[in-house]
Amino acid sequence: xxxxxxxxxxxxxxxxxxxxxxxxxxxxxxxxxxxxxxxxxxxxxxxxxxxxxxxxxxxxxxxxxxxxxxxxxxxxxxxxxxxxxxxxxxxxxxxxxxxxxxxxxxxxxxxxxxxxxxxxxxxxxxxxxxxxxxxxxxxxxxxxxxxxxxxxxxxxxxxxxxxxxxxxxxxxxxxxxxxxxxxxxxxxxxxxxxxxxxxxxxxxxxxxxxxxxxxxxxxxxxxxxxxxxxx
Numbered sequence: 001x002x003x004x005x006x007x008x009x010x011x012x013x014x015x016x017x018x019x020x021x022x023x024x025x026x027x028x029x030x031x032x033x034x035x036x037x038x039x040x041x042x043x044x045x046x047x048x049x050x051x052x053x054x055x056x057x058x059x060x061x062x063x064x065x066x067x068x069x070x071x072x073x074x075x076x077x078x079x080x081x082x083x084x085x086x087x088x089x090x091x092x093x094x095x096x097x098x099x100x101x102x103x104x105x106x107x108x109x110x111x112x113x114x115x116x117x118x119x120x121x122x123x124x125x126x127x128x129x130x131x132x133x134x135x136x137x138x139x140x141x142x143x144x145x146x147x148x149x150x151x152x153x154x155x156x157x158x159x160x161x162x163x164x165x166x167x168x169x170x171x172x173x174x175x176x177x178x179x180x181x182x183x184x185x186x187x188x189x190x191x192x193x194x195x196x197x198x199x200x201x202x203x204x205x206x207x208x209x210x211x212x213x214x215x216x217x218x219x220x221x222x223x224x225x226x227x228x229x230x231x
């Protein structure tokens with residue numbers, strides 16, 4: 001399997017869960033549907049493009065590099081002429097995530113990697129108000145899996161954040177469920193059925209949760225690829 005890792009950072013991120021019109025909460029990590037949307041935008045797919053369903057088949061995992069703080073934005077929305085309502089939008093501040101996507105079709109992964117570096121549409125993290133904080137940091141690996149990569153690569157939090165942490169950092173990897181591994185599991189509704197603005201639809205998938213301890217390595221002490229020699 002060919003795997004891409006993508007480091008996601010921004011002052012604000014938001015990864016929606018099921019919510020009412022007046023309150024939009026955020027998940028604490030990037031959902032698979034959010035990453036499918038990110039890739040679809042990079043590829044230039046429209047909201048109703050059936051090729052989006054193929055992206056659901058990508059193997060997916062995410063590691064929390066830097067736990068952010070949640071904040072709530074209050075907005076007045078005119079949902080009908082003369083009708084206004086107070087709404088709440090939840091965001092995650094100063095978070096960093098390392099996501100990994102994988103697939104056996106190398107041409108497809110190459111196409112996704114090129115698109116992320118040369119996106120057709122603007123990329124954002126959950127909402128249009130959340131632009132990506134700089135150029136995407138993308139790495140590529142062969143003959144491995146997303147979960148294997150995320151268990152090995154060095155910690156990729158911001159340098160200012162690392163200074164607040166001791167020798168090790170306790171965090172989590174959330175990945176597609178694999179029946180061969182005994183981990184804590186749960187269901188999340190983040191498989192894309194439709195991105196149509198008039199009727200967004202998602203279905204459930206089973207995911208696994210794994211706790212991991214990352215070493216706080218001094219900058220430039222080791223490279224990402226050096227750490228993967230054992231994979």
